[in-house]
Amino acid sequence: MAVATKKNKWEQALVIFIMVAGGVLVSIPFLWMISSSFKPESEVLSIPPTIIPDNPTIENYINLFTNMNFAVYLKNTLIIVLFSFLGLLFNAMAGYGFAKYEFKGREKVFYIVLATMMIPGQVTMIPVYLLLNAMGLTNTMTGIVLPGLAVAFSIFLFRQFMTTVPDDLIEAARLDGAGEFYIFFRLVMPIAKPIFAVQGILTFIAGWNSFLWPLIIANDESLYTLSVGLSLLQGQYANNFALQMAGAAFMVVPIIIIFSFFQKYIVEGFTMSGIK
Structure with missing residues (x-):
C-alpha cells in the first residue's frame, strides 16, 4: 500500500512538472511580446536579448x-x-x-x-x-x-x-x-x-x-x-x-x-x- 502511494505521488509530481514546463514554454512568446512592447526600437533586436527592458518606455x-x-x-x-x-x-x-x-x-x-x-x-x-x-x-x-x-x-x-x-x-x-x-x-x-x-x-x-x-x-x-x-x-x-x-x-x-x-x-x- 505504501509503495502504491509513493508511486502515485511520483506520478502526480511528474504530471505537475510537465504541466508547469508546458505552461512556461507556451508563455514565453506572450511574455516576450509584453516585454518588447516596452523596449525602444533599438533594444528589441539587440544581442544578447534582454528579457526585462534596460530602458523601459511607453513611447x-x-x-x-x-x-x-x-x-x-x-x-x-x-x-x-x-x-x-x-x-x-x-x-x-x-x-x-x-x-x-x-x-x-x-x-x-x-x-x-x-x-x-x-x-x-x-x-x-x-x-x-x-x-x-x-x-x-x-x-x-x-x-x-x-x-x-x-x-x-x-x-x-x-x-x-x-x-x-x-x-x-x-x-x-x-x-x-x-x-x-x-x-x-x-x-x-x-x-x-x-x-x-x-x-x-x-x-x-x-x-x-x-x-x-x-x-x-x-x-x-x-x-x-x-x-x-x-x-x-x-x-x-x-x-x-x-x-x-x-x-x-x-x-x-x-x-x-x-x-x-x-x-x-x-x-x-x-x-x-x-x-x-
Missing part, C-alpha cells in the same frame, strides 16, 4: 494613438462589441422561442438554423456583401454590425439551455397575468445567467477580434477595427518590431484578462447547454 503605445489612429480603431471595435451584445439578446430570444413556443414548422426552421452552422462564413460573405451593397450599406458601420446580430451557434446554445427551464414555472407566471416579455426578462434571463455569461465572453472575443468582414465591407480607414489596424501596422512599420509588439499586446491583453476571470463560466456554460 510605443503613445505612437499607436498618435501616428496610427488606434483611438479610432478602438472606438469602432467597441461599437461592434456593443452591437454584438445587442445581437446576443436577439439570439437569446430566438433560442427561447425555439425551446418554449409551439408553432408550425418549428423543428424545420431550427434545423435550417443548424444547417447554416455547416457553411463556412467565407462562403456567405460575397452574397451578404452583394445584398448590403444593393441596400447602400457598404462602407458604413451599419453594414459592419448588421450581419453579426444573428448567430446560429448562439441560438443553438440558448435553445439547448432554455429547454431545461421548467414549463410549469412559465405557465404559473402566465396564470398570474405576467406578459411574455416580463417572463423572459424577469424570469427566464435570471435562470439563464450561466449561458448568458459564456455567450457574453465569446461574443466579446469575436467582436474584439473582428477582422475579415470589416476589411471587406469598409474601404474607409475611419471604419477599421483594431485587428485591421494591426495588419496595417505590420505593413507600414514592418521593421519597427517594438511598435508591432505594442499593437499586438494592446489587442491580446484585454482578452487574456477577461478569459482568466471568466474561463470557468465557459466550461460550465457549454456543459449546462448540453443538458436536456
Whole structure:
C-alpha cells in the first residue's frame, strides 16, 4: 500500500512538472511580446536579448494613438462589441422561442438554423456583401454590425439551455397575468445567467477580434477595427518590431484578462447547454 502511494505521488509530481514546463514554454512568446512592447526600437533586436527592458518606455503605445489612429480603431471595435451584445439578446430570444413556443414548422426552421452552422462564413460573405451593397450599406458601420446580430451557434446554445427551464414555472407566471416579455426578462434571463455569461465572453472575443468582414465591407480607414489596424501596422512599420509588439499586446491583453476571470463560466456554460 505504501509503495502504491509513493508511486502515485511520483506520478502526480511528474504530471505537475510537465504541466508547469508546458505552461512556461507556451508563455514565453506572450511574455516576450509584453516585454518588447516596452523596449525602444533599438533594444528589441539587440544581442544578447534582454528579457526585462534596460530602458523601459511607453513611447510605443503613445505612437499607436498618435501616428496610427488606434483611438479610432478602438472606438469602432467597441461599437461592434456593443452591437454584438445587442445581437446576443436577439439570439437569446430566438433560442427561447425555439425551446418554449409551439408553432408550425418549428423543428424545420431550427434545423435550417443548424444547417447554416455547416457553411463556412467565407462562403456567405460575397452574397451578404452583394445584398448590403444593393441596400447602400457598404462602407458604413451599419453594414459592419448588421450581419453579426444573428448567430446560429448562439441560438443553438440558448435553445439547448432554455429547454431545461421548467414549463410549469412559465405557465404559473402566465396564470398570474405576467406578459411574455416580463417572463423572459424577469424570469427566464435570471435562470439563464450561466449561458448568458459564456455567450457574453465569446461574443466579446469575436467582436474584439473582428477582422475579415470589416476589411471587406469598409474601404474607409475611419471604419477599421483594431485587428485591421494591426495588419496595417505590420505593413507600414514592418521593421519597427517594438511598435508591432505594442499593437499586438494592446489587442491580446484585454482578452487574456477577461478569459482568466471568466474561463470557468465557459466550461460550465457549454456543459449546462448540453443538458436536456
